[in-house]
Amino acid sequence: MKQKTVSLASGNGGAENRDLIEKVFFKHLGNEILARGEDASIVELKADGGCNVAFTTDSFTISPIFFSGGDIGKISVCGTCNDLAMMGANPKYLTLGVIIEEGFNVRDLEKIVRSIKKELEINGAIVVAGDTKVVPKGSVDKIFINTSGIGEPLVDGISASNLSEGDLIVVSRDIARHGASIFASREGIELENTIDSDCASLFPMVEAILNAGIKPVAMRDATRGGVSAVLNEWAVASDVCIEIEEAKVPVSQEVRGICEMLGFEPMSLANEGTFLLAVKKEDATKVVEILKNFEQNKDATIIGKVTSEYKKRVVLLSDWGTKRFLELPTGELLPRIC
């Protein structure tokens, strides 16, 4: 890597982030399983393939730790369980590592642990191992949490590299809520209506889709880097073009307002309970119907399709007949100044 020190941009979920992972971590630790680059890895515990599990890990550092629509506890369960769910796996066992800054309020800690419990129940998972460290003031920002999880794959073959021409792209709900909400509260932007983060566990929806006998081609929750990161990853991994009709992508007015104000693209903002699905054409309507049965997913809709026009690129189509590429977000997320 050209860069001598790690900058915040390297953690943005976009191009620099991928660069850091590839040039440092993959370089030394790369293997065939890691190289698949999925949200969770499917690993075989027995050589004969008799015992497959989905396995993943994620760390959570968020400021503020309590935000509208969730807190660091909830998000640390959702994040890991969602990664498992996105591989079509049923989240079962989690580990929980907590690093706490000296002086942290015990009541806040308890609040966080209660959210963890609640979210575990939604997923039907339990914590089976844990670790706590307390570090001197200033060594971490209040509290950092890491969770790892294993789950039982209910189907196989869900993969970012399986998209093919004709598949349709579905989004589970209105996008960019988490990013917009965190930005607004962090920057003290006064809003008429606060924006709740979309932070939520996705396994119940995945389960409903699988139970209906539908096998999605790919699923991914649009966390850091947002919808645009997921679509770009799929386009590259599957060597296809993804065309999105911009006007169809649901964005709430409050979120759009914040984005207008700060010059953000909703497509690049983070979500914590919103996922994209690539599905076979004949399954798309049914998938949308199933999603809509969940209160928060009433805006679920088909937003685009897989083509072969510009391979490895994502193209946004406007209502007035023009198009542009949707880029992988780069740099630290900063507002444009004019």
Next chain:
Amino acid sequence: MALELKNLYDDFRDAKTIKALAKLIEEEATKLDRDINIMEVCGGHTHTIMKYGLKQLMPNNIHFIHGPGCPVCVMPKERIDHAFVLAMQEDVILCTLGDMIKVPGSRGSLQDARANGADVRFVYSPLDVLKVAIENPDKKVIFFAIGFETTTPMTAALLEHTIKKELDNIYFHINHVTVPEVMQELIDSRDEHVDSYNNQIDAFIGPSHVSVISGAKIYSKFANQYKRPVAVSGFEPVDVMEGVLMIVRQFVQNRCELEIQYKRSVTMDGNLNAQKLIDRYFEKRGLFKWRGLGNVPNSALKLKDEYSKYDTEVIYSDILPKEEIEDHKLCICGDILRGMATPNECQVFGTACKPSSPLGSCMVSSEGACSAYYKYGSLL
């Protein structure tokens, strides 16, 4: 109620209106006897043109020349180095706006400074600096001020508050630039080394937000003296399309005028209070270097002498680097900005010069011509 809010954005992006304007432009353009090149001066317009694909809606004989972009892209390395040096001082918190912190100088970007331990913060509004200063009384808080006429009054307001509140830990590094002077430089450079005689700019789309402050009057000489029609336009796609239509009609009807598309808030005189506020604290600099264009006379502001105790260029003059840094030899930004070349004619376009490692100003932000070609090239 909910619906109304939505309409506010959507009216100006309404597909029907945009299509209708595209048709009108096309009809009018058939009456032109030559191609015309319209420069959109401001990066905000470039952004709209790219984001909404307006270029694809233009007939073959209408071309856009992307202007000097945004105040961030035109900031020369010398100034960024100043910011870097200031930020690296032990007791300093350096505040600036938006994506300024991404742009590399010769020692690195402010982001790099931060990775090296500097306290660099970005603020949404200059007035946010007050809060930082009050919360950190034992630190020197330096505001690295950037922006066109639009943000200058806010910097002036920050200085006014600093004085009124008797805060003694706020300092300024002023990099405010002005739009009309650079437009003039593009069509009529006074520098004998610059060949601006062959510039291809036929008309301007002027940024409305600058005129909200300074008034549309600042552009009148371009229509009167330089014979370039000007349409002062807003930033929504419908605004830009309407601005283009106004300009095309001027050519068809053989007029050359200053017209205001953005009547929503632009007047001839602008905001006199804001202008007064600026005049109270700022005066013109003789020369200011623009990345890609070199020194442009009277194109920037500095603090008046009586406020020099707030001016880091005075206070830190001993440690601020003074050496000139040449623009990259191969960079042809100057020609691109004059409409005399396109980005793909640059030898290093897309190879040595990319958005992630820009050599020249046109590649620095998403609003520059080179980066637009790089990103959207095959869709333009």
